[in-house]
Amino acid sequence: MTTEPYRFDELMIDAMARELSGEVLVSSVTAFGALAGLVAKAFYAPDLALLATPESGMDVDFLPSLSLGQFFILAQRGIALGMEEVFDAIFLDKFRIWINPAQIDQRGSVNISTIGPWANPKVALVGSRGIPEDTSHLSKLCYYLLDHNPRTVVAAVDFRSGAGNTAEREQRLGRIGAPSVLVTNLGVFDFQGAHGQMQIRQLHPGVDLTAVESATGFHLTAASPVATTPEPSSEVVAFIRQHDPLGLRHMEMQKGSGAAKHQDQAWMDERSLLEAPSAGEGAL
Amino acid sequence: MNKLVLLDDMAGQIPDGATVAIGGSSISRKPMAMVRALARSGVKDLRLIVDVGGPDVDLLIGVGAVREVLYAFVGFEFLGLAPHFRAARQNQSVAFQEWTEYTIMAGLDATIKRIPFIPTHAGLATDVLSVNPAFRVIADPFGGDDVVAIPPLSPDFALIHANYADRAGNGVILGDSHVDVLCAKAAKTTFLSCEQVLSSKDLQNLGAGIQILRIHTAGVIEAPWGAHPTIMAPGYRLDLGAMKDYLHQASDPDLWLNYTQEVIGQDHETYVKHQGGALALKQRLGVSST
Numbered sequence: 001m002t003t004e005p006y007r008f009d010e011l012m013i014d015a016m017a018r019e020l021s022g023e024v025l026v027s028s029v030t031a032f033g034a035l036a037g038l039v040a041k042a043f044y045a046p047d048l049a050l051l052a053t054p055e056s057g058m059d060v061d062f063l064p065s066l067s068l069g070q071f072f073i074l075a076q077r078g079i080a081l082g083m084e085e086v087f088d089a090i091f092l093d094k095f096r097i098w099i100n101p102a103q104i105d106q107r108g109s110v111n112i113s114t115i116g117p118w119a120n121p122k123v124a125l126v127g128s129r130g131i132p133e134d135t136s137h138l139s140k141l142c143y144y145l146l147d148h149n150p151r152t153v154v155a156a157v158d159f160r161s162g163a164g165n166t167a168e169r170e171q172r173l174g175r176i177g178a179p180s181v182l183v184t185n186l187g188v189f190d191f192q193g194a195h196g197q198m199q200i201r202q203l204h205p206g207v208d209l210t211a212v213e214s215a216t217g218f219h220l221t222a223a224s225p226v227a228t229t230p231e232p233s234s235e236v237v238a239f240i241r242q243h244d245p246l247g248l249r250h251m252e253m254q255k256g257s258g259a260a261k262h263q264d265q266a267w268m269d270e271r272s273l274l275e276a277p278s279a280g281e282g283a284l
Numbered sequence: 285m286n287k288l289v290l291l292d293d294m295a296g297q298i299p300d301g302a303t304v305a306i307g308g309s310s311i312s313r314k315p316m317a318m319v320r321a322l323a324r325s326g327v328k329d330l331r332l333i334v335d336v337g338g339p340d341v342d343l344l345i346g347v348g349a350v351r352e353v354l355y356a357f358v359g360f361e362f363l364g365l366a367p368h369f370r371a372a373r374q375n376q377s378v379a380f381q382e383w384t385e386y387t388i389m390a391g392l393d394a395t396i397k398r399i400p401f402i403p404t405h406a407g408l409a410t411d412v413l414s415v416n417p418a419f420r421v422i423a424d425p426f427g428g429d430d431v432v433a434i435p436p437l438s439p440d441f442a443l444i445h446a447n448y449a450d451r452a453g454n455g456v457i458l459g460d461s462h463v464d465v466l467c468a469k470a471a472k473t474t475f476l477s478c479e480q481v482l483s484s485k486d487l488q489n490l491g492a493g494i495q496i497l498r499i500h501t502a503g504v505i506e507a508p509w510g511a512h513p514t515i516m517a518p519g520y521r522l523d524l525g526a527m528k529d530y531l532h533q534a535s536d537p538d539l540w541l542n543y544t545q546e547v548i549g550q551d552h553e554t555y556v557k558h559q560g561g562a563l564a565l566k567q568r569l570g571v572s573s574t
Contacts, residue, residue, distance in 0.1 A: 055309075056461075068460075070312070070518075071518060074458060074459065074517055083385070083389060083462060087386045087389065118382070119415065123374070124370045126359035126366075127356055128357075128382060129336065129357040129385055130386065132384040132387075132407040132408075132410045132412050133384060133406040135410065136405040136409070136410075137405065160409070160410045161412070169409040172408040172409045173408055260528075263363075267524040
């Protein structure tokens with residue numbers, strides 16, 4: 001296997017994969033989340049029960065696609081699940097998901113609902129979806145951001161779609177559903193600071209403390225010592241590239257016309273991916 | 285038993301002010317043919333209940349048919365935010381209640397079970413509880429921690445699009461089932477559209493695949509391509525071009541007015557023709573291995 005240099009998306013996905021463990025359902029909503037699950041199962045946590053879609057298709061051989069994963073489930077006669085099954089797994093703490101919020105704050109509260117006040121939004125986003133269920137039931141909450149900046153990593157979120165380490169959480173829920181980890185394009189963060197504050201656990205190779213501080217909307221403390229995020233092995237890098245033939249991880253990182261062109265190309269290429277007999281065999 | 289009804293006759297039965305639950309999830313298996321028929325009917329002041337909404341909610345807001353939306357999510361996934369939903373949230377032209385995925389399910393379930401509420405921990409310590417007046421935090425009568433009481437959600441109508449149905453109103457959903465079965469059971473009147481009507485004998489052969497029972501169904505509509513432009517596994521994938529066209533037309537009032545007349549305003553057969561016809565759609569969107 002040739003050793004090609006890895007890119008930061010591959011480093012992030014590998015760091016995300018290392019956070020998953022045990023025999024739990026892992027949901028696939030975004031390309032980064034789906035690839036983190038696939039890498040984790042292949043290299044670090046073989047007992048994971050990956051879902052091919054946000055809600056179904058346990059143990060199906062799948063790849064990230066635009067049309068979600070339902071075609072893989074049907075073609076392979078995979079284990080279908082329903083929403084009741086998924087929420088029972090959440091209530092039982094047998095579920096993990098990588099959540100990509102619009103904002104996360106120093107206490108680990110997250111927002112996907114609104115920029116500005118909820119009743120009078122500056123930008124209305126999508127609504128809290130199932131995040132409130134996750135932050136009231138799971139023992140591990142995983143967040144990632146592709147663009148760590150002072151507007152995404154903020155002192156206080158505009159709306160708490162997910163509960164961070166606040167006094168209200170402590171009173172209502174104790175430690176259940178508390179934020180565990182944030183992986184960004186700059187580093188890996190936990191919430192082990194004073195009063196459950198976000199702190200720097202790892203910096204990615206080549207990223208210094210000053211860069212993280214200036215990209216963060218509040219004063220960050222660092223765990224001591226701050227580690228460097230391990231580089232992904234060449235096997236992991238090759239695996240990620242093989243398992244994302246549509247390049248949806250790159251599409252997720254793009255904005256504007258670049259993203260639109262990528263969508264068109266991915267959509268054209270998707271058909272042969274969905275029609276391949278087995279998703280893992282490198283259809284394209 | 286024959287519950288077959290024409291698409292536009294179905295829409296004509298839904299009066300102004302009705303509460304309508306819509307199945308599917310974001311860009312997957314939305315009952316778009318029924319949604320477009322509802323938009324064409326000129327109905328006003330609808331109250332929509334949707335777990336994960338997308339072009340369904342957005343289109344009905346866009347034609348001015350909606351008074352209030354109860355939702356956990358409304359968006360177009362990788363294609364971004366829902367334009368009319370976003371505008372209506374920001375200019376407050378429509379009322380909104382933000383729920384969550386499970387609490388929508390629990391509210392429907394409370395109606396099905398005819399109980400006053402369902403308790404859960406979902407949403408505790410989040411701002412959803414602060415902005416949504418429907419919920420109550422109550423003491424556990426057995427002495428444990430406080431719980432959130434989720435009140436019943438009682439749709440007058442549910443709109444569900446399935447792969448197959450028979451004339452009696454049994455339905456088969458082959459892809460992800462989302463919260464459609466809960467919607468079908470909770471609504472007073474459930475309309476089931478499908479890609480294809482099968483004989484009851486052929487449908488019965490699908491056995492455990494039957495999820496929608498005829499005891500919950502009031503009307504059946506045969507509407508091939510009825511989820512277009514959303515995903516309908518295994519028959520067809522997302523029509524990216526049609527979705528982008530929608531987003532483009534929705535971005536400008538004049539374009540949108542034209543779109544409501546030329547695309548939404550046409551009957552379903554004409555709509556399918558405008559999308560290139562069944563053959564071209566099959567070539568563009570069909571997935572052969574499934």
